[in-house]
Amino acid sequence: MSLLDKRLVVVTGKGGVGRTTCAAAIAVAAAKRGKRACVVELSGMGSVPPLFGLEGRSFTFRRATEGVYVWSLTVEECLDDFGRRKLKLPSLMRKLFQTRATRTFVDAIPGLHDLLQLGKLENLINEPLPDDPRFDLFVVDAPATGHGLTLLSSARSMSDVSKAGPFHDLAQIIGAFLEDGNTTGVAVVTLPEDLPVSESLELMAELRAMGLPPSAILANKRVPPPLEGLMPLSTVDEVIRPLPHGAQLLDLLGMAHRRAEAQTEALDRLKAEAGAVPVVSLPSLDGVPVLPKALGPLLAEAL
């Protein structure tokens, strides 16, 4: 099943690999297939809207481009949602959620923020109310901390703390929701470099152990060898070396070539270890105004 046919995609990966850009590109790819997709931010950082040239954060969902929306979820609204839908508390009682004491309490429970936010998405997907926005796909940009595992293991960590009661029930629901491969997919973003590839292979092993095997791997910022498919380096060397200052030019060529070769090796290793999981290589693009719109069609083609 293609990643783009899921209802929820959690995008994981270490900081600096372009995780947020890839999350936005996945939404664009889904939109290319005629779906209505929403990129969800859980951190309140507001880093998604600028990727589409929008200003400010979007605490309510907002159109970014054809078929793509952006939404920054707050813990407050997700807590309120939990009280309303799962606990069926009246709004007067939910007002007490907004007190400082409740907030301190909610902050003090590990994984609760993550769980409440995933809970809201689960509600929107599995039990939508008439006034809820309808999306075919939610793409969640997982926080960089712990490469996104903290978010995905929030259900498990809550089960450790809470053996019974509403949080326990919520954790059970979210655990099953995440493990349902027909609904939820995990995308791992990495770079085609030695170290990031090793780290993402470790991440994939951990995801499998959690019962959340990745549905796709995105190797971002690929720079192909400068003369790929044109001419062997040795021939170029023979022609250029005799020229005045030819050696300096060959040095530059050699450096660019080595950088690309290292990427090729890393990519090959990633593909060999990934088995049946599709590995999509995304190019490093300079001077593109809206990066997700350039990368989205490539993903739509590959997934």
Added chain:
Amino acid sequence: MSAARVEVCCGVGGTGKTTTSAALALAHARDGERVVVLTIDPARRLADALGLERLDNVPQAVPLGEGATGSLHALMLDRKRTWDALVSEHASPETAEALMANPYYQAVTTRLSGSHEYMAVEKLHELAVAGSWDRVIVDTPPAQHVVDFFRAPERIRGILDRSVMKGLFGGGGGLRAAATRSTLSVVQRIAGEGVMGDIRAFFDLVGEISPGIRQRSAAVAALLRDPRCRYWLVSDADAPERNDLLGFLDELRAQQMAFAGFLVNRVQAVPAGPFPDPDAVRAAAPGPEWARVADVLVALPEAARRRALAHRAASRQLVRDAGGAPVWLVPEVTGGITSLEGLGRLTPFLPPRPPTSL
């Protein structure tokens, strides 16, 4: 405060902070100092590069080779063990045992966000006052915002501080207490009695150690503000994360903490040249397919120069926005760092060598 100098490497994830911390440590050790580097989330390769089997929660000696006058030790933060040590230090054996068996304690120590940062600072304090080191170098946990490093300890203290929770669980009277009790009833309803029981037990136990922890956190806070403790901002040449870095700098300055400078990784060197005349390259055609090859070749020096200049311009802008600060540009190393020699290739471009003039 001991005589140890402290260098804290801050920055968002993916900028090469861990490697930079290790290279800084190596540079100072080679200058004859007794140096220890605390890493947070090291890739296995860093241990290999340092010639160690594995990194542990206690400092291990890195073999520097013949004739070295200084020494280098490395350790990796183990959150759980650092928490346990802190608790054992401040609580009676019975309390410590009960606390460590509490499910909520286990979740707080390993999963609560901010716990990682707080333990890094705690470990840093332990190393700084030990008296065994001339210099302590600290890598910081990967965070979305660099300021999280300073805010998290406060947050953890806030959560551990019994007075915050006392209102929720303790008695008392009056209108405010009544309001708190109604909040408690809501909280109880959303959380369930099981969780509340564990949490109540946790805070009862924490009550015993909280004066000790509060005292310790005051000492840690004083260390972070001591002029001997300096902060480096590590960034990547291609993704300088300007706003985040400048936000962090504002925070440092507002707190009167010592900012030491920017360390910019993976900088493209300005191509030395001279290069062959483009026309000569085009004219060298050995066959019909040469035209496209020549296009690629003649564009290489310009592309490298543009990238090098863009890196420098971004660094200059960073320094200007920061209102002036020293900056070290560290060149890109192809093939990664796999040995102490590899790490040594970075040290000529890092402190204590002089900064780059832009």
